[in-house]
Amino acid sequence: MHILARRHLRDHQNGRLSRREFLTRVTALGVSVPLAYDLLGTAPVAAQEAPVAGGTLRMQMPTLALCDPRLADWPEIGNMLRGWLEPLVTYNADGTFTGHLLERWELSEDGLHLRLHLRPGILWQNGEPMVAEHVAHNLRRWCEPVPRNGLAAVMEAVIQGQIEVVDDRMLDLTLGFPDATLIASMSDYNALIVHPSYDGADPAVNPLGSGPYRPILNEVGKMQSLEKVTWWGTPVFGGPWLDRIDYVDLGTAPMRALEAAQAGLIDAVDQTVADNIRAMEDLGWVASQAESSATLAVRFQQQDPTFADRRVRQALQLAVDNGIVLDIGVNGLGIRGENHHVSPLQPDYARVDPPATDIPAAQALLAEAGFAEHTFILTSLDDTWQALSCDAVAAQLNDAGITVQRQILPGAEYWANWRSYGFSGTYWNMRPLGVQVLRLAYRSGSAWNETGFSNPDFDKALDRALGIAGATERQKVMAELETILREEAVLIQPFWRSLTRHATPRLRGAAILPTLEHRHHEWWLAP
Known part of the structure; x- marks a missing residue:
């Protein structure tokens, strides 16, 4: 061992x-x-029940424009792509990692050598065997410094190292430095394996994957559909059971999902929010819940002149009580955030002092920075819980004498520009490790760094954390990273969400997961 x-x-x-x-x-x-x-x-x-084959599942979920998987920046995109594109590794609700396309892996004691073993018998949907060179091709794609490629940030150890194909089922990665997050990053929704012939265009146009389904409809903003195919993984994983899966886009208003459920037009919702939780239960639908480190980052874009001065950011942070945002935004269903984007549910979380709320200090800092009379604009998606959360932030700031106007945008406009807003709320999905999120969101120059935060001390401490596999040792560095984010007032991070999904009592195998991952081959409908 x-x-x-x-x-x-x-x-x-x-x-x-x-x-x-x-x-x-x-x-x-x-x-x-x-x-x-x-x-x-x-x-x-x-599992206790024997699955039943057949049927169509209709699930409410936003249907976003598809893209090269490595560029996917929302879990809904990843969930559609997972129908026919598969990951190397799966992260489970109990905190374990299991191989999907990988049968197993071995990490050397010094953390500098990672051997990957591909499962036998994997077939692309055209009948071609998947081999280790195909995986190596994907690893090299992940390392490319193309715009919006979030995986390039998490592949630094591979970029600085070497990829060697040993045989058709084995790869050796010699890493440039020890990286405790590599396996976890291979489970993310943008780390899906594409065929070497894929050209980077819309992957639903000429779909070729290894998964249990194929796309048959892709109407962005309306519906996206998957249809069952013959799958290499059936003897290994079981399924797929459903003949078809329809993702139905009903917009961001929760009432529309409830009305569709009442009318029998859908069988499940991806996420149940706000007052719909009680209403869905009254309808007789069954709930599944998961504690998660999913969150809303109410962040400041430091390249915007308004937020370049740390005193301005500190002032806005000091004027907000995160507990109030938790209560109003998500009905208290979650854990109060600490303004550093590392969750108590993540194993590398380090306990630091809770954030302070100090309105007189906030007012003094704004006056000192010359922004006492400034009007700030806080932008959010029109999704109800996100809008309510940002409303709660804005209301507290206005109560503190800090003028804030709200800008609430429809999904198409918001999603296309989410990195550019000066002061906005952005939904962040769960990652298994806190250090993963810090590298994606706050390292200088990262493709997903929406705050424009750039701090050499933070980057150096992050490098140290990435190389530490031991729990206690990494937590010491994580405390340093969390403190820097807090002191630099990079964001207001009000809560960690508890996730809820409701579905017809017939649906099996589709309990909501902490990362919101959809495992289509496990879903089935009871008679």
Whole structure:
């Protein structure tokens, strides 16, 4: 067993590591899920019902324009693409990592060598075998510094190292430096494997993947549909069971989803929000819930002259009580945020002092910076919970004597420009590790750095954190990173969301996951 896995087991036995944290860390090292549970003296819960094949599932979800998977910047895009494009690794609700296209992997003790083993028998939908060179092709694509490629930021260790194809099922990665996040990053929604013939255009136009479905309809803003195909993975994973999956776009108003459910026009919602939670239960639909590190980042774009002065950002942060935003924005369903974008649910979270609320100090800082009479504009998507959350931020600022106007935009306009707004609320999906989010969102020059934050001390500390696999050691550096984000007032991060999905009682295998991932092959409808 890997030396770090033995260390994590001792930490768990001594009460320094939770069960979930232990599972996340040891499976990322390559320890199999059954062995990880054996070490804990428990076993995963097995499914009880036998799935039934057939039927069409209609799920409410925003249908966004599709793109090269490595450029996907919203989980809804990834969930449609997952119909026919598959990941190397899967992150599970219990915190474990399991191989999908990968059968297994091994990380060396020094963290500088990662061996990847591809599953046998993987076929592209045209009947061609998937081989290790195809995976290497994707890794090289992920490393390319093209605009909007968020994966390039998380592949630095690979960029500085070497990719070697050993044989048709094995790759060796020699890393430029130890990186504790590589396996976790391979489970993200933009890390999907494309065929070498893919040219970077809309992947639904000439779709070729290895997954259990294929796209048959792609009407952005209306409906996107998947149809079942013969799948190499059936003997390994089971399924797919559904003949067809329709994603139905009903806009961002929760009432429209409720009305569609009442009329029998849909069978499930991707996410249940606001007052719809009680209404869906009254309808007799079944809820599934997941604690998550999904959040709303109410952030300041520091390249905007209004927010270049740290005193302005600090003032706005000091005038907002995150607990009020949690209560108003998501009905208290979550955990209060701490303005540093690392969640207590993530195993590398470090506890720091809670954020302060100090209105007199906020007013003094704004006056000192020369912005006491300034009118700020806070932009959000018109999605109800996001709009309510930003309303709660704006109301507190206005109550503190800081003038804020709200700008609420429809999805098409907001999603096309989400990086550019000076002061806005952006939804961020969960990543298994806090250090993943910090690298994606706050490293200088990262493709997904919507704040324009650039801090050499932060970048250096981030490099140290990425190279540390041990829990206690990385948490010390994470405390430093969290403190820098707080002191630089990079964002107001009000809460961590608890996620809810409602569906007809017939739907099975589609419980909501912390990362909002859709596993189409597991879904089925009972008679």
